[in-house]
Amino acid sequence: DTGVSQDPRHKITKRGQNVTFRCDPISEHNRLYWYRQTLGQGPEFLTYFQNEAQLEKSRLLSDRFSAERPKGSFSTLEIQRTEQGDSAMYLCASSFSIGQGIDGELFFGEGSRLTVL
């Protein structure tokens, strides 16, 4: 499978615990995005990387959230001290872009569904 891969697909945790999601983008893609999607809503932008540089972060990304892409390949999204409001689908996407803007489509993974009890 050469698409965007996310792990785990489902995570159930108790409030206050930390969780980490991993995303493996399409190998030749230099951009990697994290989005959050709640039921009935469109994906909300969280952050994106170009290679290993984190270029933009949404105000939705509170200080409990941190994303990394240390070698410009896979990325992790960690949520510390989870709250019930963090329950959502966390989507990863990747693309290849030359300039600053968007050159082409974002390819999405299947998402990691988080449930905080």
Added chain:
Amino acid sequence: GESVGLHLPTLSVQEGDNSIINCAYSNSASDYFIWYKQESGKGPQFIIDIRSNMDKRQGQRVTVLLNKTVKHLSLQIAATQPGDSAVYFCAENGSGNTGKLIFGQGTTLQVKP
């Protein structure tokens, strides 16, 4: 603030009919727009895109129309099939030279056999 919205939350069509899904965007600086399809339990899947220097773009069974004057985007699906049943999102790149996409809330397309 920046937002992309859709006029109707649910659209129900008969199999074989044409479907039109509408989207209104608020940021006149957006110059790139994409339609995505999302089936239950899956990530969004690219359908078609259009840049602001175009008014119309056609794909296989799909056409996207862009009206920059009224900031309106539409997706037309010809001969709608049961496999087209999904939630459809429009997305825009927003203001500035940013690499992010801003999504609308989505329209659920139900295809009746």
